[in-house]
Amino acid sequence: xxxxxxxVITLARKDLRLELRARSTVPAMLLFVVSALVVFHFALPAGxxxxxxxxxxxxxxxxxALLGLTRAFVAEREQHLLDGLLLAPCDRSAIWLxxxxxxxxxxxxxxxxxxxxxxxxxSGIDGATIAGVVLADVGICxxxxxxxxxxxxxxxxxxxxxxxxxxxxxxxxVGGVGAGVADNPGRYLxxxxxxxxxxAIISWASFEYVVAE
Amino acid sequence: xxxxxxxxxxxxTKRVIRDLDLDVPRGGFLLLxxxxxxxxxxxxxxxxxxxxxxxxxxxxxxxxxxxxxxxHEPLVYRELTALENLDxxxxxxxxxxxxxxxxxxxxRFGLWDARNQRVDSxxxxxxxxxxxxxxxxxxxxxxxxxxxxxxxxxxxxxxxxRELAELRPQATFxxxxxxxxxxxxxxxxxxxxx
Numbered sequence: 189x190x191x192x193x194x195x196v197i198t199l200a201r202k203d204l205r206l207e208l209r210a211r212s213t214v215p216a217m218l219l220f221v222v223s224a225l226v227v228f229h230f231a232l233p234a235g236x237x238x239x240x241x242x243x244x245x246x247x248x249x250x251x252x253a254l255l256g257l258t259r260a261f262v263a264e265r266e267q268h269l270l271d272g273l274l275l276a277p278c279d280r281s282a283i284w285l286x287x288x289x290x291x292x293x294x295x296x297x298x299x300x301x302x303x304x305x306x307x308x309x310x311s312g313i314d315g316a317t318i319a320g321v322v323l324a325d326v327g328i329c330x331x332x333x334x335x336x337x338x339x340x341x342x343x344x345x346x347x348x349x350x351x352x353x354x355x356x357x358x359x360x361x362v363g364g365v366g367a368g369v370a371d372n373p374g375r376y377l378x379x380x381x382x383x384x385x386x387x388a389i390i391s392w393a394s395f396e397y398v399v400a401e
Numbered sequence: 402x403x404x405x406x407x408x409x410x411x412x413x414t415k416r417v418i419r420d421l422d423l424d425v426p427r428g429g430f431l432l433l434x435x436x437x438x439x440x441x442x443x444x445x446x447x448x449x450x451x452x453x454x455x456x457x458x459x460x461x462x463x464x465x466x467x468x469x470x471x472x473h474e475p476l477v478y479r480e481l482t483a484l485e486n487l488d489x490x491x492x493x494x495x496x497x498x499x500x501x502x503x504x505x506x507x508x509r510f511g512l513w514d515a516r517n518q519r520v521d522s523x524x525x526x527x528x529x530x531x532x533x534x535x536x537x538x539x540x541x542x543x544x545x546x547x548x549x550x551x552x553x554x555x556x557x558x559x560x561x562x563r564e565l566a567e568l569r570p571q572a573t574f575x576x577x578x579x580x581x582x583x584x585x586x587x588x589x590x591x592x593x594x595x
Contacts, residue, residue: 191495198492202478209480209519263478271451272476272535276493277466401452 195278199286204293206263213259217252217298222305224248229309241310242317242368246361248302249321250328250354256294257332258349260287261340270340274399284333284395292329299325316377320367323380324360327387331356334391338398359383402427402462402543402573403448409456410443417443420457423592425573427462430587433577435594441577442473442547448575449545461543466494469541471549475532479521483512483531486520487538494539506534510560525552533561537568544568546576550583558583 207213228244264270273283299321307313332353339349363383366376405423409416417440425431433441446452447459449470461468470476477486484503491499507513510530520528529552536544549565550558562583565574569587578584581591 195493198489202481202489205485206478206480263480267476267479268472268474269476269478271470271472271474272490273493274451275449275465275468275470275476276490277464277495278493 203290316373317368407457432588439594
């Protein structure tokens with residue numbers, strides 16, 4: 189167990205260090221999410237409801253996450269580095285967990301800017317919406333990372349990832365929007381937590397088979 | 402150490418390796434030769450555990466942490482320094498006295514002065530030397546090497562000659578090369594792909 193945690197920390201720290209050096213993913217996610225919110229601000233007619241605005245927030249979050257996931261395995265794909273990680277004696281699910289943690293960190297950074305920007309352009313953010321966003325992020329990164337690894341092996345990887353990811357993100361959007369607008373957000377937050385647990389277990393257990401050739 | 406029976410590997414409809422029988426005893430040195438696309442790299446990747454056979458059986462009597470694999474790609478991160486790359490692998494392989502081992506290898510392969518440089522500033526020869534350091538970092542008992550002399554200058558090649566000769570009694574080797582004469586004195590078996 190200690191060795192597993194140590195491997196996850198080593199791999200996640202490597203991904204964070206790569207991003208600090210290359211600065212290729214987080215700036216792109218920030219630019220995208222802010223641009224999307226600006227576009228939505230002008231696209232949404234004046235006097236539109238908060239419900240419509242919350243829906244657009246989730247569109248921005250899901251596509252920003254998709255951008256981060258598309259880049260999750262860029263170094264491993266371009267430099268064929270997945271072989272190096274697969275040869276190492278660590279449990280292969282540690283690669284998935286570390287990559288999920290790194291992607292989650294990038295997404296949280298983007299949201300640290302996106303949520304205040306949303307509050308400025310549209311309406312205030314309440315605690316339930318923030319809790320929904322955090323729970324949704326966990327599910328997005330757990331599922332998205334395993335799908336990103338799957339897409340890396342394919343030829344049309346830029347097409348494959350959205351095709352695989354967006355259908356699986358529908359429950360996340362349902363739960364997230366519900367948590368932000370319902371009178372009783374607890375049900376939706378519970379639904380998001382259940383989604384996270386179920387899909388994290390599936391992703392953890394299936395990663396080894398996804399990366400085996 | 403390595404036993405293959407009727408081993409086969411397909412990529413879609415293309416059969417790259419067919420009905421291959423192979424035995425490499427512990428301490429053996431198998432030299433693979435043959436033209437490009439004949440299946441040498443596929444066999445090496447099968448032995449290293451990076452590919453799964455599509456037919457037959459392959460038994461490699463060692464564990465993943467005792468295999469050293471050098472492929473066409475150096476398997477080091479370009480954005481990290483030489484030291485950071487080896488430290489990453491050293492941690493994943495749980496090498497005792499990791500820093501001493503890394504320092505010794507960097508010295509031996511002439512990279513100590515460049516240890517804090519990012520790999521994207523390295524020449525191809527330096528990157529290959531770093532890849533060799535990565536391959537040998539954990540003291541593998543099975544070395545699977547694909548064109549190990551690629552991109553090395555004369556000094557680098559001579560250095561690798563010495564390293565292989567030194568490791569020869571301690572490890573089992575499977576090496577693909579287009580220069581079999583160079584490795585012939587070390588080889589115990591040879592397999593020519595057509």
